Amino acid sequence: MSQHPEFSFQSRKNEIERLQNNPSLVFDLLVVGGGITGAAVARDASLRGLKTLLVEKGDFASGTSSRSSKLVHGGVRYLEQFEFALVMESTRERARLWKLAPQLVHPIPFLFPSYKNSRVPLWKLAAGLWLYDILAAFRSPTMHRTYLKERCLREEPAMGGDGLTGGIFYWDGATDDSLLTLANIIDAREEGTIALSRVKLESMQLKSESGAAPHEFVLLDPIENKKFTVKARSLVVAGGPWTDTLLGQTGLSFRKMMATTRGSHIVVPHEKLPTKHALAMTHPVDGRVLFTIPWGEFTVVGTTDIFDEKPPEQVAINAEEVDYLIKSTLHYYPRYPLKSSDIVSTWSGLRPLIAPPDSEGASQISREHHLEWRDAGVVVIAGGKLTTHREMAEETVDLLLRKAASWKNPLGKGFIPSKTQHRSFPSLIYPLQKGFIPEHRLGQSEASQLSLQDLKNICTTQMVLSIEDLFVRRTQIFYKEPYNGWLLLPKIKKTLCEALRWNDSDWEQSLASYRSYIETNVLIPLHRKLPEHPTS
Numbered sequence: 001m002s003q004h005p006e007f008s009f010q011s012r013k014n015e016i017e018r019l020q021n022n023p024s025l026v027f028d029l030l031v032v033g034g035g036i037t038g039a040a041v042a043r044d045a046s047l048r049g050l051k052t053l054l055v056e057k058g059d060f061a062s063g064t065s066s067r068s069s070k071l072v073h074g075g076v077r078y079l080e081q082f083e084f085a086l087v088m089e090s091t092r093e094r095a096r097l098w099k100l101a102p103q104l105v106h107p108i109p110f111l112f113p114s115y116k117n118s119r120v121p122l123w124k125l126a127a128g129l130w131l132y133d134i135l136a137a138f139r140s141p142t143m144h145r146t147y148l149k150e151r152c153l154r155e156e157p158a159m160g161g162d163g164l165t166g167g168i169f170y171w172d173g174a175t176d177d178s179l180l181t182l183a184n185i186i187d188a189r190e191e192g193t194i195a196l197s198r199v200k201l202e203s204m205q206l207k208s209e210s211g212a213a214p215h216e217f218v219l220l221d222p223i224e225n226k227k228f229t230v231k232a233r234s235l236v237v238a239g240g241p242w243t244d245t246l247l248g249q250t251g252l253s254f255r256k257m258m259a260t261t262r263g264s265h266i267v268v269p270h271e272k273l274p275t276k277h278a279l280a281m282t283h284p285v286d287g288r289v290l291f292t293i294p295w296g297e298f299t300v301v302g303t304t305d306i307f308d309e310k311p312p313e314q315v316a317i318n319a320e321e322v323d324y325l326i327k328s329t330l331h332y333y334p335r336y337p338l339k340s341s342d343i344v345s346t347w348s349g350l351r352p353l354i355a356p357p358d359s360e361g362a363s364q365i366s367r368e369h370h371l372e373w374r375d376a377g378v379v380v381i382a383g384g385k386l387t388t389h390r391e392m393a394e395e396t397v398d399l400l401l402r403k404a405a406s407w408k409n410p411l412g413k414g415f416i417p418s419k420t421q422h423r424s425f426p427s428l429i430y431p432l433q434k435g436f437i438p439e440h441r442l443g444q445s446e447a448s449q450l451s452l453q454d455l456k457n458i459c460t461t462q463m464v465l466s467i468e469d470l471f472v473r474r475t476q477i478f479y480k481e482p483y484n485g486w487l488l489l490p491k492i493k494k495t496l497c498e499a500l501r502w503n504d505s506d507w508e509q510s511l512a513s514y515r516s517y518i519e520t521n522v523l524i525p526l527h528r529k530l531p532e533h534p535t536s
Helices: 009-021 036-047 076-081 084-100 122-135 149-155 177-190 240-250 319-332 386-404 452-461 467-474 482-500 504-526
Strands: 029-032 052-056 105-115 145-148 164-175 194-197 200-205 215-221 226-232 235-237 258-269 278-282 289-295 298-302 345-354 369-374 378-383
Touching: 009 194, 009 226, 029 036, 029 226, 036 052, 036 177, 036 235, 036 386, 052 177, 076 084, 076 122, 084 105, 084 122, 084 164, 084 386, 105 122, 105 149, 122 145, 122 164, 145 149, 149 164, 177 194, 177 386, 177 467, 200 240, 235 240, 240 258, 240 345, 240 378, 258 319, 278 319, 289 319, 298 319, 319 504, 345 378, 345 504, 369 386, 378 386, 452 467, 452 482, 467 482, 467 504, 482 504
Parallel strands: 029 052, 029 235, 052 194, 105 278, 235 378
Antiparallel strands: 105 164, 145 164, 200 215, 215 226, 258 298, 258 345, 278 289, 289 298, 369 378
């Protein structure tokens, strides 16, 4: 038996049928967007007693929220831009997540080296980290420490020593961004939220009088190719990079809000780049701050920051970005020259940033979030950071409840303070099955240290509807397994088909979709080919 409540294709089907069969059902709130922000809003709202429905047109976290640097960080680099309030908020929320979600968010040691020709000298780094510790109210595991050259090389022996003057040791946070999003959704469901993935908002009819009559929303279930209508008294748009598109559907007047920038990462085996700490680097070409981050048996290098207005689902790394990221590592790890052929996987996502003045470059755009209210009962939440998702959600629901308090029939029981400040997140870590034999693991990497029963549990309790969901956002098989897990598919076909009740046609469709995902993110940008099609 699974150790968590069912959250599967069958529960999704049952919930959609319930909505179709109860046209008079009225929700207090419809949240559009199943990334980290929408998930957190649904969690906060349901904990305050609001009857909440969340819809996401793809998989949960499939847009931006699974494509971050997988850091819950305080924002050291924002000090240069004098965004002290953002650093205070970020470090406060980071400390809260360390406490409330220790299985999903944990401290990670960072080292910020300085060289003779560095844009930021050592003394300036030291001063900045004192300010960082103060803004963080000394909530890190330890205070920062200043290392001279010899100590730096003892702590990080893979790093190049020529011209090195020293470095700053400090703490930040690491997370599994996809599972953090899912944990928000699962907690919201425990409080009564209905959360539906792969359900698209087709159209809406907003009532002009605040709270007098519910709005109507037409939703599409693409799996069954059926439309159905739901009613809700208020709407939160949490569409990330799709925000402007969703606002266009409201019929209300909104300015263009988003300025999306692409961030890309590469993943290499740890022995190819054996960093012990996460290393903060300033790129030798443009001076941007980017990172090498230890990730178990692998190392992540990222990220880029490039204006990109393509649809989010079309975003992928390109050859120039690969060269850019490799060039940064050659500067800091000259004895470990990376090559494109060392890369196991990549990922790219669009940051949903608020449009800046025309003169600002991509890296200068603020990571602050933006809240906007409309009298029809519509709240827009955009921008912000993964780290501050809980506080963004609290502010969103605060605004909604305060504005709705003036309605003839206020939402819920009126204004109730948020309950998320001290509520722990559910655990989503799956231990290996009792008696599991390591030699019988599914594949070669740490990501595939799972039994077939583990995979079945994940499929039935974490809303898996495709191979991509399972390999990219519920496990790390895509990122860490040779050929991105392609060769594992024959081994797991029977288990997946049984768990998801697929026939051969369903399997082939999901297989083709996953191959396309690998092509977009690995084969095309890295000029690779897959082995033969896994047919059995």
